[in-house]
Structure formats: structure tokens, C-alpha cells
Amino acid sequence: MKIPKLTGTLSNKIKTQIKINDITIGRDFLVIAGPCSVESEEQILSAAKAVKAAGANMLRGGAYKPRSSPYSFQGLGRYGLEYLKKAGQAVDLPIITEVIDTRDVYLVSEYADVLQIGARNMQNFSLLVEVGKTKKPVLLKRGLYATIEEWLNCAEYILKEGNPNVILCERGIRTIETYTRNTLDLSAVAAVKRMTHLPVIVDPSHATGRVELIGDMSLSSIMAGCDGLEIEVHPCPGKALSDAEQQLDPEQFKKLMRRINLTRELRNLLEDNEICPE
Numbered sequence: 001m002k003i004p005k006l007t008g009t010l011s012n013k014i015k016t017q018i019k020i021n022d023i024t025i026g027r028d029f030l031v032i033a034g035p036c037s038v039e040s041e042e043q044i045l046s047a048a049k050a051v052k053a054a055g056a057n058m059l060r061g062g063a064y065k066p067r068s069s070p071y072s073f074q075g076l077g078r079y080g081l082e083y084l085k086k087a088g089q090a091v092d093l094p095i096i097t098e099v100i101d102t103r104d105v106y107l108v109s110e111y112a113d114v115l116q117i118g119a120r121n122m123q124n125f126s127l128l129v130e131v132g133k134t135k136k137p138v139l140l141k142r143g144l145y146a147t148i149e150e151w152l153n154c155a156e157y158i159l160k161e162g163n164p165n166v167i168l169c170e171r172g173i174r175t176i177e178t179y180t181r182n183t184l185d186l187s188a189v190a191a192v193k194r195m196t197h198l199p200v201i202v203d204p205s206h207a208t209g210r211v212e213l214i215g216d217m218s219l220s221s222i223m224a225g226c227d228g229l230e231i232e233v234h235p236c237p238g239k240a241l242s243d244a245e246q247q248l249d250p251e252q253f254k255k256l257m258r259r260i261n262l263t264r265e266l267r268n269l270l271e272d273n274e275i276c277p278e
């Protein structure tokens with residue numbers, strides 16, 4: 001396979017680090033948490049307080065939702081951005097939200113610290129060019145059916161426009177398996193970490209679609225060498241307007257954060273002793 005030049009390690013032997021307020025992505029472990037969608041001012045503030053208290057270092061929430069059905073909740077749009085921004089400020093966390101349309105890139109950039117390109121838009125080349133023209137950090141999710149090569153070429157579109165601040169996110173791919181929503185491709189995480197200089201994070205929520213699998217997949221992702229996690233957390237998952245079956249409640253997230261921290265200590269120990277990666 002051909003690794004595109006700017007994304008591959010040839011152009012940059014130093015690992016990319018992206019500084020946002022107090023955190024440096026690629027050096028510090030990133031934990032993005034928050035609801036699938038911003039549903040109201042109260043809901044996102046309550047989620048923000050919970051994830052901050054548990055130790056997350058970035059708040060997520062979708063304002064523009066790419067839904068499979070046009071009849072499903074589409075997000076609050078500009079109001080969602082406002083509520084997310086206010087909630088982030090209230091708990092002193094940077095925010096990430098998805099942009100799904102080239103026409104919204106400017107507006108979303110005014111609010112978000114990180115722009116998310118969703119799996120369904122991974123190969124929306126005009127959107128990639130548009131976010132590449134901004135200097136905002138971009139989280140690029142792997143497409144539902146994308147090979148590693150296709151994914152890295154999409155990162156290349158952003159880098160080529162002059163935006164070096166790209167984070168890759170493995171969020172599961174479609175396979176013959178139907179028990180899980182997608183199949184988490186952990187080998188892709190370890191592979192892409194070796195092939196590129198970009199930070200790589202994992203979204204175990206969309207990868208599994210099942211609350212009970214999110215914890216173990218988070219820990220496995222850490223051992224695969226990821227630089228962070230993106231986890232859906234909702235104050236009351238049963239009432240969520242999107243992805244109700246894969247969002248942790250605040251108590252579950254708090255417990256998971258303890259397991260995440262312990263697993264990171266183990267991974268760090270292996271790295272410090274040069275046992276891992278080989």
C-alpha cells in the first residue's frame with residue numbers, strides 16, 4: 001500500500017502534537033466525552049459537569065447530526081453550537097462538534113475547538129478541502145467501508161491544504177458481523193500509529209453500539225497504542241434523542257475513567273521500559 005507523503009512518517013519523523021488550552025494531543029492522553037447530540041441547554045450542561053468531574057479533557061456534542069433517516073432528530077444546529085460552547089466554558093473544557101456541510105465550516109469554526117468529520121463524510125472531498133483551509137484541529141473519522149489507505153488519503157487532503165492539525169479516529173467498520181453495530185478494527189490503530197505521525201484515537205461507542213462493550217474496548221484500544229478515546233456519555237441515556245443504546249450514564253463513565261487511568265499506567269510502564277511498541 002502507498003502511504004500518502006504528508007501523512008506518512010517520511011515528511012515528519014516527529015509525532016504531531018496539537019495544543020488546545022491546557023492539553024497537548026499526541027502527548028497527553030485525550031478523553032473526549034459527552035452526548036451524541038446536544039439536545040438542550042440543560043442536557044449539555046449536565047453532561048459537561050459529569051464528564052469534567054470524572055476527568056475527561058474535552059466535551060463532545062453533535063449540533064448537526066448526519067442521520068441515516070431524514071425523519072430522525074437532525075440536531076439543534078446553531079442553537080446546539082451555542083449551548084455546547086456555553087457548557088464547555090462553564091466547566092472549562094474545549095469542545096468538539098461535527099461539521100457536515102461546507103457551508104457551515106466557517107460558523108462551526110467560530111464555536112468549536114476541534115472540527116469533527118464524521119464517518120459518513122470521510123470522503124466528502126470538498127468538505128475536507130474546506131476544513132483544510134482553516135487552521136482548526138480536525139478529527140477525521142474512518143469511513144464505514146474505508147480501507148486504511150483511503151482513510152489516510154483523506155487526511156492527506158486536509159494536510160495538503162496547509163492544516164497540519166489532524167487527528168485520526170477509528171470508529172469501527174462494517175463487516176459481516178451484525179451483533180455489534182460495527183467491528184472495531186484495533187489492528188488499524190496499531191498499524192496507523194506506525195505508518196503516520198498523526199495522533200490516533202478510538203471511538204468505542206460507535207464501534208460497538210453496545211454500552212456493555214465500551215469499557216473493555218476502551219482498555220483494549222489503550223493497549224493497542226491509541227492517543228485517546230471518544231466516548232458518548234448522556235445524563236439520562238434512556239431519554240437520548242440519538243444513539244440511546246450506546247451512551248454511558250455519568251456513573252458508568254466515572255467507573256470507566258478509573259479503569260482507563262489504570263490501563264494507561266500499564267501502557268506507559270511498558271513504553272517507558274521500551275517493551276511496547278516493539
Ligand code: PEP
Nearest residue numbers: 062118119120141171206
Ligand atoms: C458521532 O460521533 O456523532 C458520529 C455520528 O459518529 P460517526 O461519524 O463515527 O458515525
Ligand code: MN
Nearest residue numbers: 036232242243
Ligand atoms: Mn452518536
